[in-house]
Amino acid sequence: MSAALETRGLCKNFGALAVANAIDFRLERGARHALIGPNGAGKTTFVNLVTGALRPSAGRILIDGGDVTALPQAQRVKRGLARTFQLNTLFRGLSVLENVCLAIGERLGVAGDMHRPAGSRRIVIDEAYAALERLGIADEARRPVRELPYGRQRLVELAVALGLEPKVLLLDEPAAGVPSAESGVIVDIIESLPADIALLIIEHDMDLVFRLARRITVLVQGAVLVEGTPQEIAGDARVREVYLGERA
């Protein structure tokens, strides 16, 4: 059976610098997978390659077995790929509700409509509102995103991605910048996501990784160092050396 997401020999060079070096990676359906590595290991580059924000220098990317290497970002989203950003990347001047509506509108394929008023599609708004209720931010629905505290914006970041009903969800440091008191909410939400979504979590926070992930891939200098279960990774000497050692 094909993987939810797969890369084969993925490479990216900036001039002489290789930021992704022949990465072979498989994300199984319904996986809870973490991608870790020291600063500058190329984690965000990997996400950008997978989503199509960057063009690879070589290699292939497959979603659900289909080759998407040549497809633009929008097409990959249509194949069920969604992401969140390490730094909040939201429509700051729009209300929380509208942020989510935009994503749902694109998913339902109504966003290109130039004739009917957006407001007349109650189904989109109702769904968006329901999503906000699930994440516990419905009381902020009418506020512009930029007025929200950063931690609350983090939830909107998730809500927008979930509005796409993805099969593969890439979470780029979902709790980054959030006070630890509030990060629990985010972790709870991630844990309660439907089991059929394949999750790839890019993370620094080891507590979070070991709590959420069932498999871990370690990326060092643009290449995969090792992949395994949390226990295997925790016991791996090389990982201790380059990664955990560095942190100590």
Add this chain to the structure above:
Amino acid sequence: MTSRFGVVTLAAAIAAALAAASASAETIKVGVILTYSGPAASLGDQIDKGMSLYIKEHGHDLPQGVSLELIRRDDTGLNPATAKRLAQELITRDHVNFLAGLIWSPNALAIAPLSAEAKVPTISSNAAAVNLTRLSPYVARVSFTLWQECLPFGKWAATKGGFKKVYIAVSDFAPGHEAADAFSKGFKDAGGEIVDSVAIPVKDPDFVPYLQRVKDAKPDAVFVFVPSGKQATALMKAYSDLNMKAAGIKIIGSQDMVPDEELPNMGDEPLGVITVGTYSNAATRPANKAYVAAWKREYGDKTPPGFMSVGGWDAMAAIFSAIKATGGHPDPDKVMAALAGWKNPDSPRGEIMIDPETRDIVQHIYIRRVEKVGGHLANIEFETLPMTKDPWKELNPPKN
């Protein structure tokens, strides 16, 4: 938001009311459309000063009880849509009896149909587009046409001037093309050879590449038409930078290249340049001496009067004579009748006349050379082609 819009309209209303109140019955109004702002503001300045000076010197000549009011409008440059609207407003809102000014041909061409529709006598002080007076029976011109200057100049260059091969370099817009065509016809008809020609983009600040071509072709002279002002100055600089004088290439052109008011800014480079023109402030005619003296009294030495200023002066002279001829009641048709064949022997540029057939000006055309007089450069007239008509209208009779 509603109230904000209201404030704007209210302000406009008050302004309109004020404008209406300032009008009074026995005043004859002249709408003056000139360029007062932007890169070409100096041109509007010259013409406006010429007009104002005439009014100052001759204001007492008007019939008893008649007063004149100039309503000035800024067309901001080559901007036909704005010029047309200003004319429309001057006609419908201010009820002007005359329109005058008009620097740019496109602006004048846009206004001409209005003058016909509203029957407002319109006097061009500068706009030289040759067909302008054909567009409306209410348009007369006191400036010149380039055909009027350049065709006889071409003839002169090939004969008395002694030039055999000439290169043409003109600005790439309508007056440049008219000047090139007129000169070329006059020159070739008299046996001269045009080596080549080049049209230079109007906005170009640097003339070196074009003049380098001219230099390569080794003509006896280059005939030039560029708008007066810094374009002309830049052209002279390029001429001297390329050392073309040493290469034996003379520079000849229309008066726009060395207008009197710009000469003090041009250094010694233009010395020896031969141009064709309608006016030089160095001319020794008594009428001109009086004009220059009056100008200096009024405006000082800073900007001397040039041919544009005389266009302003003569426009006012024509309007004054029309007012007098109609006894202070300038009915448009009577005004045009009075202007047809109107003569002014005492213009600073010598005798002038409005051709009754074409309403275009008939005047002396002068060949001049830039020389140093009393430490200053001046355009010295050395040959006069008396009472020259616009030849284009004879070459291209009206179609119907």
Add this chain to the structure above:
Amino acid sequence: MSAILAAIVSIAFHGLAYAMVLYLISVGLSVTMGLMGFVNLAHGVFAAAGGFVMTRLMNGYGVPFPLAVAAAFLAVGAGSMVLERLLYRRLYGADELSQVLMSVGLIFMSVAAAKFLWGPLAQPMTPPAYLSGQLDLGFRAFPAYRSFLIVAGAVVVTLLWLGLERTRFGARIRAAVDNRRMAQSIGIDTGRLFTWTFALGSALAALGGALGADILAIDPAYALEHLVYFLIVVAVGGLGSIRGPFFAALLLGIADTGFKYLLPEFGAFFIYALTLAILLWRPQGLFGRV
């Protein structure tokens, strides 16, 4: 053959002189737009001011040319610091459109003010006797003033690069251009740095305006008329770059002159077509960061 060669040398020479003027004026704009993120459309005002100060000192008070140029450089630099404190500073970090509006307002006011102070005509610029006429180099003669422009331009460019590479001030500017937040965090007072950089950029523009008055005549509408050219140099060179505008000015100055010589009937198209091609090929400019 030799005639063609002579023409080519002449075109390259004149293009180079033109390029130097474009560079001196534009480099400051590139820095203000790149470093401070300020869309200062009024940059040409400083160049024009330099020209006005110089011509007034020379023509009105008989001040010698080198002194007049130096005075233009210093006076405009000082004046721009005042403007920076009073006006520009308020809009750092504001949206680009506000900056556009403010700088266009400044252009309008300066145009009217210049017309009021100097009249509508272009200001005469007569190079001193020792820089006039032709400079005979033995194998051929070159116009003396344009030769001087090229030399002066080269000297300024060298000084500027050395200054940026070798001095602390230069190091700070480079650091701030690369990463403003980082520069702040290592204790660089970016506020003061901005003021000085702005003043330097404006003073350089004044220098370019003054020296170049022989090519780009000084008149009230200067800032508006040549704005497009300055912007093209900055965009083609790449924002925030010191080298970029130099090569862009060189390319545009010489190519523009060359193509107008070769194909005068399409002269005005060329510089636009070249700009179009370069920006489509490298949207961030020749030396802009990706």
Add this chain to the structure above:
Amino acid sequence: MRADAVGGAAPQAVEALARAHRLKPWELAPWLAAIAAYFLFPSYLPLGAQILIAILFTLSIDLILGYAGIVTLGQSAFFGAGAYTAGLLAAHGWGEPISGLAAAAAVAGLLGLASGAVILRTRGLSLLMLTLVIAEMLQEAANKAGDITGGADGLQGMEVWPLLGHFEFGLFGRTAYVYCLVVLFLLWLVARRIVHSPFGRSLTGIRENEARMHAIGSPVFRRRLVIYAFAAALSGIAGALLAETTQFVGLDSLGFERSGSALIMLIIGGVGRLYGPFIGVPLYMVAQDRFAQADPVYWDFWIGLLLIIVVVFARGGLLGLAERLLRRRGRKP
């Protein structure tokens, strides 16, 4: 805001969004004012017609700048293309005004589609310069093609037929004013509909955060291209209106100054608000008209001062200022 959010918020937030597109009574104010102006200031109708045309032109810039975040200094390319299309038709025997508008819209829209397909891949300063460069090239081409366009003298001999076969474009500009007002109103309705459509909302998304639009699967390039071409068509209609009502087309219709001053008027009024042009354009043009009459030589000084005052005291344009004031008042009690 928070207090009401807990209980009744669900319907409220959703209802507010669902009703956002409905016409509010104050939206009719500009139109009432424009109709009133027709009766109150009959001698100002030529200026009025040019203001209406400028509003339409500025509205087209607002759609791409204010909604899709495309900065342009070259919108005059489309204005001029429309003006020359209508002008050439009228000069060659087809002076029917309304079909002239349609032809102008088609030509300008296609030009927008073609040039947008090439330049909309760039951003920021590059995009700004590319739009400018294209307009400059077009103007130069029109100058070179003097045999067709009349070059710098402008297009001569336009004969525009009476509107609907009945109303002459007279000296007093009554027909022109009403014609421009009706056309502007209809196109404003269309623009308003687009802005409130899902497409329009997604444009706002592109302006607010393009990276995120890509990430939610929006075909950003296509959306930008569509609105760019549509705005080009609107500009073309504005140009055709000017050509038909003044019966003249000149090279200035393609000039950079036109784009620049429209941008200024838009910023004064407020960018990204459908009503910015309705505030900024009349204010700027009436101020310019008044200043220029009071002081024909130095009026630009006062306009410049006005701009700086707007920037210092009314960031975000006058509508932005009004919005802030309203919000402040709303917060006080």
